Amino acid sequence: MPVYQFIIFLFILIPLSLPLYAGDGSAVRLWLLETGRGTTREAFTIEGGSLIQTYHLIYGAVLVQHGRDAFLFDSGLGRQIDEQFDAEMPWWAAPLFRYEKGVSVFDQLKADSTLPRPNRIYLSHSHWDHASGLPDFPDLEVWVAREERNFILHSGPPRVFKSQTGLASTRWRFIPFEQKDFHGFHSSYDLYGDSSVVWVWMGGHTPGSVGMYVRAENGRRYFFPGDVVWNYDQITQNHEKAWLSRMLADEDPEQVRRMIDVMHQWLQQDPALQIVPAHDQRIWQKVKSDE
Numbered sequence: 462m463p464v465y466q467f468i469i470f471l472f473i474l475i476p477l478s479l480p481l482y483a484g485d486g487s488a489v490r491l492w493l494l495e496t497g498r499g500t501t502r503e504a505f506t507i508e509g510g511s512l513i514q515t516y517h518l519i520y521g522a523v524l525v526q527h528g529r530d531a532f533l534f535d536s537g538l539g540r541q542i543d544e545q546f547d548a549e550m551p552w553w554a555a556p557l558f559r560y561e562k563g564v565s566v567f568d569q570l571k572a573d574s575t576l577p578r579p580n581r582i583y584l585s586h587s588h589w590d591h592a593s594g595l596p597d598f599p600d601l602e603v604w605v606a607r608e609e610r611n612f613i614l615h616s617g618p619p620r621v622f623k624s625q626t627g628l629a630s631t632r633w634r635f636i637p638f639e640q641k642d643f644h645g646f647h648s649s650y651d652l653y654g655d656s657s658v659v660w661v662w663m664g665g666h667t668p669g670s671v672g673m674y675v676r677a678e679n680g681r682r683y684f685f686p687g688d689v690v691w692n693y694d695q696i697t698q699n700h701e702k703a704w705l706s707r708m709l710a711d712e713d714p715e716q717v718r719r720m721i722d723v724m725h726q727w728l729q730q731d732p733a734l735q736i737v738p739a740h741d742q743r744i745w746q747k748v749k750s751d752e
């Protein structure tokens with residue numbers, strides 16, 4: 462990366478790395494860690510979207526701290542993303558998935574000793590832009606929905622890369638979902654038993670796609686649906702991804718449709734809830750400026 466780009470990224474990174482919450486050691490705190498950016502046409506992200514309008518993407522991870530515990534939700538674009546992409550992304554798909562590499566989660570943690578050290582990683586799903594950082598953390602367990610592990614074993618490029626999720630050393634763990642309703646999601650798991658962090662099974666985008674609900678100490682509540690939606694407007698307008706994107710990216714578009722409906726209803730009942738799709742740069746910036 463040229464020096465000037467690195468400086469620009471640092472400029473973006475420093476404010477984005479500030480903790481969202483201050484408080485005592487048992488409070489839930491979040492950091493949105495940006496690891497890269499990209500652009501596409503809005504029409505590619507939402508049904509009826511504009512072909513002219515640019516949609517700005519974030520590639521990132523969320524660092525969550527609960528008391529003395531800390532974990533990552535997704536791993537962002539890792540240190541080896543260029544090598545992974547060059548080796549595994551098929552030539553015909555590469556132009557669709559171009560990215561600007563930022564600073565990896567590993568390097569952000571190395572550069573900032575005030576950030577808590579994560580002791581495990583949860584994946585919203587196993588696509589390459591979410592699992593790229595796994596090889597940077599070979600000692601950390603990787604937690605997924607059970608269905609996602611089967612998907613990983615039977616999938617491949619352009620969605621899933623062996624260089625990320627095919628490492629023999631990875632210790633896979635499964636989120637122990639229970640048949641407990643959570644705001645319209647049928648399977649959920651209350652991670653700490655205090656309803657501050659709750660996993661929900663979503664499926665659809667991949668068979669084991671999961672969402673993460675977080676109630677922060679200051680009363681703000683967030684829901685991270687991974688890539689079940691790409692564009693926040695899909696939730697407010699109750700719209701699917703564009704047809705081509707559904708065909709290319711979603712394993713089960715009908716299930717994705719149901720999940721959009723659940724989020725749409727939830728947001729109508731609870732307008733203060735902040736839903737944060739994994740790639741929507743506007744929402745990432747809004748979450749920052751709200752604090």
Ligand SMILES: [Zn+2]
Nearest residue numbers: 588590688739
């Ligand atoms: Zn993604």
